[in-house]
Amino acid sequence: VVLTQSPLSLPVTLGQPASISCRSSQSLVHGDGNTYFNWYHQRPGQSPRRLIYKVSNRDSGVPDRFSGSGSVTDFTLKISRVEAEDVGVYYCMQHTHWPHTFGQGTKLEI
């Protein structure tokens, strides 16, 4: 499964919204009815951190300015108001199919 993110580079202004798209080469709906699609954030020099799981569920401690949406093959991560700590690379990931795959990453810069 190939995940294609856009844009790959995202210059943003503090306080403004941002949006990242991820498109899958095939349906990510599992046979059990769930869609195993996540978003991760990786700051420079750090390990990735999961932000969103199963399309739209925020992980504990993730600010509510982050939201995930989408279905089947098209998914979006939105940041309602970008803050300085949001810089880094964002990756989408699917684990409906093996091998689990990531998108290429979107670098968010202020």
Next chain:
Amino acid sequence: DVQLLESGGGLVQPGGSLRLSCAASGFIFSRHWMNWVRQAPGKGLEWVANMNPDGIRKLYVDSVKGRFTISRDSAQSSVYLQMSSLRVEDTAVYYCVRDDQDWGQGIMVTVSS
């Protein structure tokens, strides 16, 4: 708190072997999938291998099949990645990951002559 601590990385020549270890704590180890994900310098993420909680099911990305072996020891709450026939393109930071959620700090593996 969940903690995942990788060890065993380093510099190895092409064709050589290396064994990575990941010591887990802060959760019931035997109830979770354990995984290895890697990131080549300046590149994106690649899911390398995973293993189900009872250690029976193991899956590998095609590029490492037949060369890498994932294993786990519930008594030690540890997961391992035995890497053999290493190639220059295996150079990466290797992360230990619990399920799809928690990541270790990563360990560098460099394959170079």
